[in-house]
Amino acid sequence: MMRDVTLQMIYEHPIAQKYVRRAGMAHAISVASHAFNLAHKYDANPDWAAKAGFLHDIGHYTWFRDGEWDYQLYQDCDIHPIKGAERAHKLLVRLGEDKKAAKEISHAILFHTESALPQGQFELNSLQTVVHLADEKDKQPGDLHHYRNINQEKERHLMKILDEKIDLDSGNYTEKMSIGIDYNR
Numbered sequence: 001m002m003r004d005v006t007l008q009m010i011y012e013h014p015i016a017q018k019y020v021r022r023a024g025m026a027h028a029i030s031v032a033s034h035a036f037n038l039a040h041k042y043d044a045n046p047d048w049a050a051k052a053g054f055l056h057d058i059g060h061y062t063w064f065r066d067g068e069w070d071y072q073l074y075q076d077c078d079i080h081p082i083k084g085a086e087r088a089h090k091l092l093v094r095l096g097e098d099k100k101a102a103k104e105i106s107h108a109i110l111f112h113t114e115s116a117l118p119q120g121q122f123e124l125n126s127l128q129t130v131v132h133l134a135d136e137k138d139k140q141p142g143d144l145h146h147y148r149n150i151n152q153e154k155e156r157h158l159m160k161i162l163d164e165k166i167d168l169d170s171g172n173y174t175e176k177m178s179i180g181i182d183y184n185r
Contacts, residue, residue, distance in 0.1 A: 023057035034134035052108035059084025
């Protein structure tokens with residue numbers, strides 16, 4: 001099955017370059033990879049999972065006070081999942097993504113973290129669970145995962161590999177389909 005929108009198309013778009021890069025491109029690519037790898041385990045669409053993983057932090061705002069990152073201000077005031085869901089939906093629709101897919105991907109972004117949600121119980125669907133787990137899997141103490149860097153040539157290469165894995169995926173997940181990203185190469 002041919003996809004209308006690839007990860008490479010999303011990666012190259014100026015909106016993704018601006019907002020995903022601000023939140024950490026290496027982190028976004030890593031979460032996309034983790035989400036793809038987790039998708040079959042949780043019976044989620046691997047293409048949608050990778051896209052939601054890649055775009056999950058597209059709504060980040062920079063919370064600085066006196067020139068320094070203010071984590072408490074971020075915790076108290078951030079709504080990046082809400083802004084990100086809207087921004088990702090608009091981007092995906094503009095790129096020609098299936099509208100149902102764009103909505104599901106955006107919902108997964110909305111629910112990837114509890115930081116913007118009111119207190120209470122939420123039951124996540126499989127795609128939302130995958131994106132949440134993929135993000136958690138890549139986190140580092142002190143939010144350092146947002147500051148990892150790889151060069152753009154490597155970024156493009158990783159996106160191409162992930163797109164190829166998605167295209168080859170026929171719904172039969174095997175460990176061989178798993179792609180780990182080694183940032184030291």
